[in-house]
Amino acid sequence: AQTVTQSQPEMSVQEAETVTLSCTYDTSENNYYLFWYKQPPSRQMILVIRQEAYKQQNATENRFSVNFQKAAKSFSLKISDSQLGDTAMYFCAFMKPRYGNKLVFGAGTILRVKS
Amino acid sequence: DAMVIQNPRYQVTQFGKPVTLSCSQTLNHNVMYWYQQKSSQAPKLLFHYYDKDFNNEADTPDNFQSRRPNTSFCFLDIRSPGLGDTAMYLCATSRQGGSYNSPLHFGNGTRLTVT
Numbered sequence: 001a002q003t004v005t006q007s008q009p010e011m012s013v014q015e016a017e018t019v020t021l022s023c024t025y026d027t028s029e030n031n032y033y034l035f036w037y038k039q040p041p042s043r044q045m046i047l048v049i050r051q052e053a054y055k056q057q058n059a060t061e062n063r064f065s066v067n068f069q070k071a072a073k074s075f076s077l078k079i080s081d082s083q084l085g086d087t088a089m090y091f092c093a094f095m096k097p098r099y100g101n102k103l104v105f106g107a108g109t110i111l112r113v114k115s
Numbered sequence: 116d117a118m119v120i121q122n123p124r125y126q127v128t129q130f131g132k133p134v135t136l137s138c139s140q141t142l143n144h145n146v147m148y149w150y151q152q153k154s155s156q157a158p159k160l161l162f163h164y165y166d167k168d169f170n171n172e173a174d175t176p177d178n179f180q181s182r183r184p185n186t187s188f189c190f191l192d193i194r195s196p197g198l199g200d201t202a203m204y205l206c207a208t209s210r211q212g213g214s215y216n217s218p219l220h221f222g223n224g225t226r227l228t229v230t
Binding site: 004008009035042043044045046050052091102103105106107108 | 119148155156157158159160204207218219221222223224
């Protein structure tokens with residue numbers, strides 16, 4: 001079974017600074033998908049960024065980028081120029097293609113952006 | 116602009132009193148999911164529908180059932196809620212089987228409290 005581990009329950013960052021959230025996972029699969037989702041307080045969970053395992057190039061979406069290390073099974077999220085609106089719970093998630101549509105989540109990291 | 120809508124946002128029910136949570140979507144997605152998210156924990160998949168095909172997770176309690184009368188609607192029925200069922204319940208959808216190009220779209224969730 002796949003597992004996803006987020007070792008940082010809570011993190012803080014100053015506005016405009018850069019922060020990195022860690023995620024590791026365990027799988028014997030060679031091809032899979034990885035995602036970071038953001039869940040603001042009392043609001044819906046939204047997709048931040050995604051990565052296909054067979055692509056070596058790290059995904060980037062504006063201020064959000066990932067450091068995907070397949071051999072190390074690591075998938076960290078870097079947020080540059082942090083904004084107050086980035087305050088949220090961040091979940092790392094794993095999906096195996098064509099496998100029951102299951103998205104396996106990590107326990108989450110609460111990120112607080114301070115002014 | 117909401118595309119996955121969950122009602123109600125907050126629900127309080129008594130121990131053992133049946134409760135139904137609803138989810139509707141305007142995305143015309145094939146797949147609808149129900150996740151349970153307890154406080155400070157990762158969302159846990161309860162079951163999903165691929166079109167009309169129901170897929171139950173092995174460890175989902177028998178107390179939890181679901182109905183999908185049409186493409187747009189999906190219901191979560193808890194027959195005899197226990198105190199341990201207090202949680203946020205998240206509905207999500209995806210096109211086809213969920214993939215890199217069809218990530219999950221989440222609703223705002225229903226926060227259920229069993230007293």
